[in-house]
Amino acid sequence: MSERRGQALTALKAAFPHTLPILTGFLVLGTAHGVLMSAAGFAWWWPLLTSVVIFGGSLEFVATSLLQAPFAPLQSLLTGLLVQARHLFYGIAMLERYKDMGRKKPYMIFSLCDETFSINCTVDVPEGVDRELFMFFVGLLDQSYWVVGSLLGGLLGDFIPFDTTGMDFAMTAMFIVIALEQWLKDDRHFSALSGLLCSLAALMIFGQDSFLIPAMALILAALLLGRGIYGGEGNAPGGDGSAPGGDGSAPGGEGNAPGGDGSAPVMEGSASGGEEARS
Amino acid sequence: MTVREQLITVAILVAATMLTRFLPFAVFSSGKPAPRIVMYLGRVLPPAIFSMLVVYCLRSVDLMSDSHGLPELIAVLVTAGVHLWRRQTLLSIVAGTACYMILLQFVFA
Numbered sequence: 531m532s533e534r535r536g537q538a539l540t541a542l543k544a545a546f547p548h549t550l551p552i553l554t555g556f557l558v559l560g561t562a563h564g565v566l567m568s569a570a571g572f573a574w575w576w577p578l579l580t581s582v583v584i585f586g587g588s589l590e591f592v593a594t595s596l597l598q599a600p601f602a603p604l605q606s607l608l609t610g611l612l613v614q615a616r617h618l619f620y621g622i623a624m625l626e627r628y629k630d631m632g633r634k635k636p637y638m639i640f641s642l643c644d645e646t647f648s649i650n651c652t653v654d655v656p657e658g659v660d661r662e663l664f665m666f667f668v669g670l671l672d673q674s675y676w677v678v679g680s681l682l683g684g685l686l687g688d689f690i691p692f693d694t695t696g697m698d699f700a701m702t703a704m705f706i707v708i709a710l711e712q713w714l715k716d717d718r719h720f721s722a723l724s725g726l727l728c729s730l731a732a733l734m735i736f737g738q739d740s741f742l743i744p745a746m747a748l749i750l751a752a753l754l755l756g757r758g759i760y761g762g763e764g765n766a767p768g769g770d771g772s773a774p775g776g777d778g779s780a781p782g783g784e785g786n787a788p789g790g791d792g793s794a795p796v797m798e799g800s801a802s803g804g805e806e807a808r809s
Numbered sequence: 810m811t812v813r814e815q816l817i818t819v820a821i822l823v824a825a826t827m828l829t830r831f832l833p834f835a836v837f838s839s840g841k842p843a844p845r846i847v848m849y850l851g852r853v854l855p856p857a858i859f860s861m862l863v864v865y866c867l868r869s870v871d872l873m874s875d876s877h878g879l880p881e882l883i884a885v886l887v888t889a890g891v892h893l894w895r896r897q898t899l900l901s902i903v904a905g906t907a908c909y910m911i912l913l914q915f916v917f918a
Contacts, residue, residue, distance in 0.1 A: 540876070551902045585825050593822055601814040603821055610825025617826070619858050621833025622851045635834075644831050644862060651855055658883055696880075696910035703905035705886045707898050709859035710889055715858055725857030729864035738868040745864075749857045753850060760853050784815035 540662035544656050554646045555700040556675035559587055562698070564683020567594050577680035585673055586643055587612045590680075615743055620647040627665070634666045634697065641669035643676075645701070646706050666763045720759045724752035771794075855889035876917045 564577035572594075580590045592613055596606055620642050627650060631638050642650075646669045653668075656662045713722045727750035732741040810818070837843035843851075855917030867885075870878045896899070 536906050543853070547899075552826055553904075554906075558904050580819060580822075583819065584826055586826050589822060589826060596822075597810065597815050597818055599810070601810045601818065603817065604865070606821045607825055608820050610828065614826045614829040616858070616861075617829035618833055618856055621830060622837075623854045623858065625837055625847070625851050626835060627835070629826075639830050640827065648859070648862075696913040697906060699884055699909040700906045701900055703884070703902040703909075704898075705859055705862045705866055705887060706888045706905070707892050707901050709856070709863050710892055712855045719856075721853045721857035722860050725860030728866065729861045730837035733864060733868055738849060742861075742865065743913055745861055747819070749854075749861065750850070753853055753857065754913075757849065 532718060537660050538663055538667075540658070541660050542667045545664050545667040545671060546660045548649050548653055549668055549675070551700060551704045552649075552672050552677050553604045555645070555698065555704065556672065558697045559701065560676045560679020561683035561686070563587070563590055563594075564593065564604045564680040564685070565687060566683070568684050570594055570598055572597070574681070574684040577684040578677065581680035583672075585678070586614055586617075600695060604742045611741075612743060616644075616746065617642060619746065620644075620651070621653055623647075623677065631662055631665075634662060638666065638669055641673050643672065645704070647702065652708060652711065718759055720756055724756070728752055754772055768798075788792045880912040880917050882910060883912060 560577075560581065563581070564574075565576045567580075568574065576597075577590075580593055584590055584593065587611060592609060596602075596609065621639070624642065624647065628635060628638050649668050649672075652666045653664075655664045709722065713719060716722065729741070729745040732745035732748060735741070736744050833901045837847060842848070867881055872878045884905050887908045888901050890903035891904040892898070
């Protein structure tokens with residue numbers, strides 16, 4: 531019993547420093563979310579509720595405007611799916627890492643937001659620390675930062691003692707650092723370049739409110755078409771070494787149709803827009 | 810919207826979110842290995858995803874605005890530069906964010 535507790539404490543201590551950027555980012559953004567809801571006339575428990583049960587920053591900002599509009603269940607569902615579709619990518623990328631999570635698995639999948647994904651997908655868990663517990667605490671800490679931020683924002687309303695303008699850049703900076711690390715780890719750079727160029731192209735064509743789905747379709751197409759570039763097993767960029775190395779067979783030989791044409795539906799203009807975190 | 814309708818809307822948003830988070834795990838359950846093409850995507854997607862997320866974070870930068878996106882460009886370069894210099898994640902993030910806050914609040918105010 532006490533050994534289990536010691537293990538948990540070690541994992542918590544190891545996980546905490548990795549979540550510090552999220553702590554800053556989430557307290558600011560979460561508070562902004564709470565302030566926004568309270569300014570829109572929602573009681574203090576509303577931001578608390580959405581951050582506990584939805585736990586998806588972008589969608590929660592969008593939700594504030596959806597909740598003020600006339601009741602539109604189908605539109606809400608479509609908006610939710612569009613804003614959150616990128617999580618499908620995270621799930622696919624985490625199939626291996628979350629494979630042995632046991633009883634913690636449902637919570638791990640539930641809490642797989644952008645930021646938790648970014649840590650758990652890339653981190654090397656230190657020697658002697660329980661991998662599963664480490665990743666569990668990353669998810670739990672991240673969600674608690676977000677919940678506390680939202681609650682604070684809901685309670686404080688628009689009374690914030692100092693100028694936080696620009697502080698939300700912490701999140702952007704974190705993604706820049708991770709993207710850079712991924713770039714350095716993969717000497718072929720094909721995946722990173724696909725992500726960058728497909729997203730920029732989609733952004734220019736579809737505009738900031740609806741470019742994410744077309745961008746993801748383009749990325750999938752590019753990666754499937756460029757399969758030869760990452761030919762052998764174990765050459766994965768940013769890989770965690772868990773790739774099955776047993777079969778040395780080249781990809782492309784299997785019977786699965788590549789389906790390189792954008793299989794994701796391209797829906798324009800239906801998402802009601804990006805969140806505005808800056809005030 | 811009544812409170813009841815608002816709660817239903819929240820439930821719908823929860824369902825949409827959870828569908829996107831649980832679907833890959835449900836479809837490719839641990840019982841049998843996922844198709845090789847999916848494993849391939851799982852391995853090669855991360856660099857593409859993070860490049861996409863950087864673009865996503867910066868999507869509302871307006872090059873035609875008064876500041877022409879300069880604060881964002883400078884802050885991105887500072888973040889990347891500090892990171893290439895010291896390779897310390899937290900330091901790079903703090904430097905980039907502080908730089909951006911100073912630029913927004915004092916230089917381009």
